[in-house]
Amino acid sequence: MTALPQIYVERIAALLGDETGAFLRSMEAPRSYGLRLHTPKLSAANGEPAMRSLTSRFGLAPVPWCGTGFAYDGDTRPGKHPYHHAGLYYIQEPSAMIAAELLDPQPGDVVLDLAAAPGGKTTQIAAKLKGEGLLVANEIHPGRARVLSENVERLGIANAVVVQATPGELAARLPEAFDKIMLDAPCSGEGMFRKEPEACAEWSVEAVAMCAARQRDILPDAAAMLKPGGRLVYATCTFNREENEETIAWFLAAHPAFRLVAMKRMWPHRGEGEGHFAAVLEKEGLPAVDSDLPSKRRAKGGKSPRPDVAGAVSALKLYEAFAARALPGYALPASGVPLLFGESLYWYPQPAGSPLPAASLDGLRTHRPGLHLGDVKKGRFEPAHALAHAVCAGDAALIRDYPADSAAVSAYLRGEALFDDQSQSEQGDREGRPAQGWGLLCADGYPLGWFKASGGQLKNHYPKGLRTN
Numbered sequence: 001m002t003a004l005p006q007i008y009v010e011r012i013a014a015l016l017g018d019e020t021g022a023f024l025r026s027m028e029a030p031r032s033y034g035l036r037l038h039t040p041k042l043s044a045a046n047g048e049p050a051m052r053s054l055t056s057r058f059g060l061a062p063v064p065w066c067g068t069g070f071a072y073d074g075d076t077r078p079g080k081h082p083y084h085h086a087g088l089y090y091i092q093e094p095s096a097m098i099a100a101e102l103l104d105p106q107p108g109d110v111v112l113d114l115a116a117a118p119g120g121k122t123t124q125i126a127a128k129l130k131g132e133g134l135l136v137a138n139e140i141h142p143g144r145a146r147v148l149s150e151n152v153e154r155l156g157i158a159n160a161v162v163v164q165a166t167p168g169e170l171a172a173r174l175p176e177a178f179d180k181i182m183l184d185a186p187c188s189g190e191g192m193f194r195k196e197p198e199a200c201a202e203w204s205v206e207a208v209a210m211c212a213a214r215q216r217d218i219l220p221d222a223a224a225m226l227k228p229g230g231r232l233v234y235a236t237c238t239f240n241r242e243e244n245e246e247t248i249a250w251f252l253a254a255h256p257a258f259r260l261v262a263m264k265r266m267w268p269h270r271g272e273g274e275g276h277f278a279a280v281l282e283k284e285g286l287p288a289v290d291s292d293l294p295s296k297r298r299a300k301g302g303k304s305p306r307p308d309v310a311g312a313v314s315a316l317k318l319y320e321a322f323a324a325r326a327l328p329g330y331a332l333p334a335s336g337v338p339l340l341f342g343e344s345l346y347w348y349p350q351p352a353g354s355p356l357p358a359a360s361l362d363g364l365r366t367h368r369p370g371l372h373l374g375d376v377k378k379g380r381f382e383p384a385h386a387l388a389h390a391v392c393a394g395d396a397a398l399i400r401d402y403p404a405d406s407a408a409v410s411a412y413l414r415g416e417a418l419f420d421d422q423s424q425s426e427q428g429d430r431e432g433r434p435a436q437g438w439g440l441l442c443a444d445g446y447p448l449g450w451f452k453a454s455g456g457q458l459k460n461h462y463p464k465g466l467r468t469n
Contacts, residue, residue, distance in 0.1 A: 004193070011240060017232060019269065026269035031194040033074040033095035033201070034272070036120075038155050039127050041088050041446065050088060050444060057081070063272060066097035073270045082404040085413060085466070086446040087155040087389050088150060092120040093195070095266035095273025096113040099184065099235040100124035102262065102280050107132040108178040110355060114167060114222055117144035119151035121182050123236075126157040130334065134349050135160040136172060136178075136356060149368040156389035158333055159349040161356065162368035165316045167221035173364070174225050176357030183222045183234045185215045191237035191275035194268070212242045219251050223258065228285045231261075235278040239267075244277045259283045312340035318381040319345060319373050324440045326383070329395035336370065343375040344384075385463050388440055391428075398439030400458060402452065409443045415467040418451070 002028065013020040035058075042050060054060060056077040063069035100121050105111050105229050107130045116122045116137040126135055134375055137152065137160055145164045152160050163170075188211045192199040219234065225234050235245050245263070252258055260278040269276045318339040323330060335351040337358050347357045348370040351450050359397040361369065372386040383439075393399050400422055402408040408418055418441075422436055434456040440447045441458065451458040 004200065007205060008190075008298050009406070010211050014269075015239065015241070019267075023267065025253055026267075026434050029194075029268075030074070032094055032273050032402040034069060034071050034092055034097070035060075036066065036092045036097055036124060037068045037069055037070070037089050038087055038123065040130065041086070046415070050083065050446070052315075053444075054078075054083065054247055055087070061272075063094045063097060066094075066101055069094060069097040079083075080468075082409050082413065082443040082448065083446065085154075086443055086448055088446060090120060090123050090151070090155065093274050095191070095268075095271075095276040096120055097124065098235065098264055098266060098276055099182065099233050099278045100128070102264065103182055103231060103233040105129055105133075105180045108297050108351075109133045109176065110351075111135050111180045112170075112174075112178045112222075112225060113182045113183070113184070114135045114170070114218070115139065115186060116162075117141065117148040119148045121184055122148065123151060123155050123157065125180075125182065125345075126152070126155065126160055129159065129372065131159055132181075132351075134158065134351055134356065136353055137162045138165055139413070140164060140166055140168075152368060153372070153386040154389060156335075156386075156391075158347065158371040158390050160368070161349065161366065161370060163177045163365045164365040164367060167218045169273055169364075171221040171224045173353050173360065175228050176225065178225050179227055179230050181222050181230070181335065182224050182235070184235045185211075185390075186217060186419060187211050187215070187236040187238040187243050188240070189237055190239045191268070208238075208242055211238075212247055215243060215247050216250060218331050220255070221253055222336070223251075223281075223283070226340055228257075230283050232258075232281045233278055234281070235276065235280065237274065237276055239265075239275060239277070244279070246425045248279045248281075251281075256414060258282065258283065295402060306341040309358065310343075310347065312338040314341045314453075315345040315381075316375045318376055318379075321384065322374070322381040326397055327387075327391060327395050328397055330391045333371075338373075339369055339378075341369070343377060345376060345381075347371045347373055383438060383450055385449055385461075385466075388447050391440070391442055391447065392449055393445050395444045396440045396447075398435055398437060398453065399442055400439060401442040404443040406443075409441075409448070410468075411467045412441050412448060412451075412460060412462060415460050415462055415464065417460050420453060420458050422458050 014328040030239050058072040059072035085206050091247045105125050105128045113122045122137045139148050141421040150161045188208045189199040258281045261282050263279045336347045339346045345370045372384040374383040435453045450461040
């Protein structure tokens with residue numbers, strides 16, 4: 001990695017004292033690797049064999065602070081395995097898992113992840129919600145918001161809405177709307193030095209000051225969106241006091257309605273991980289007073305396509321006809337409404353008392369308004385890749401299941417059509433003719449995506465942008 005700046009070493013020494021040498025030696029060691037199991041996927045099917053396979057293949061070692069987190073040897077590359085394509089786990093640095101554990105979302109909560117990309121904390125929160133309540137994942141940068149949407153889709157999360165807005169825009173729309181808020185604040189990234197050497201090269205005392213100022217601009221907006229009695233976790237992947245303890249102290253002095261519940265520092269020389277900081281704040285029964293908020297939040301949201309309400313009703317009928325044939329075992333989440341954007345039909349999560357009903361999306365840049373069910377093309381319904389990840393193999397009328405390490409799975413992930421060589425005794429007709437229509441291609445019982453069976457072939461519908469080489 002890039003040599004550490006001398007002034008950085010001096011600042012670390014002021015923080016760590018006698019531990020400085022251990023810290024500096026850890027910075028010369030290989031970086032940590034981790035993954036977090038996505039339990040909704042594993043519990044939906046027979047998760048125990050998959051867990052045994054993952055443990056033996058990747059040498060998983062439990063992360064003490066996260067019951068679903070594991071460290072692994074970077075040489076094993078689990079991001080290349082079909083189970084990753086199936087959304088069984090999320091690649092996440094071990095110490096970063098602490099923040100969502102401290103947030104402790106419960107099923108039914110309304111949660112905001114304010115700076116959510118690429119999606120590690122979002123997907124961890126979603127697993128804890130167990131499909132109940134609402135998760136709003138926000139990312140201000142368009143490219144990163146798309147990556148966030150892809151990860152939400154891969155893990156089959158149906159009760160999440162991905163939006164792109166400034167914290168001020170959201171705060172103006174959603175005052176005191178959330179039970180829990182995660183703020184993984186933009187920071188100087190001192191915990192990224194082993195993983196991304198360029199972060200070390202870009203570090204400076206001036207950059208630290210700039211990040212601290214930005215964090216102090218964002219935190220009041222996050223606070224304004226938290227319900228009385230709610231919990232806010234402020235997290236960074238940096239070590240200095242300016243962006244961590246001093247920022248929290250500044251915030252508490254300015255917002256007497258909040259109290260500090262816990263504060264946690266993760267250091268790379270003390271355990272598995274690259275390092276993290278998290279502070280748990282709770283809002284007392286009375287809202288915080290901030291006279292500057294109304295004038296600060298008059299910025300309007302950007303343009304977002306308006307949903308076609310009338311068209312959604314007819315599109316939903318096409319989906320229902322498709323689902324009756326192809327997904328007889330699947331039921332849409334009860335707390336939702338159909339939305340049609342152009343050709344794309346979504347099932348928008350709208351639990352009782354939602355602070356973000358479908359009607360409120362106007363003017364809010366929305367990348368993923370819930371679960372993408374599919375597209376309506378010339379009166380026909382074509383299922384979305386997201387839908388394949390939101391269902392279980394047992395929900396489908398037609399599946400083709402192969403071992404994860406089979407040539408068929410590799411070919412499917414490359415985008416190739418497959419010869420339908422599996423028995424038709426259950427899924428063909430009674431005369432043994434080849435199966436027809438939409439089905440799920442699975443690896444060890446876990447859906448990877450759609451195929452369309454026709455004439456003894458399985459035509460590949462795995463998205464081009466996700467295909468492997």
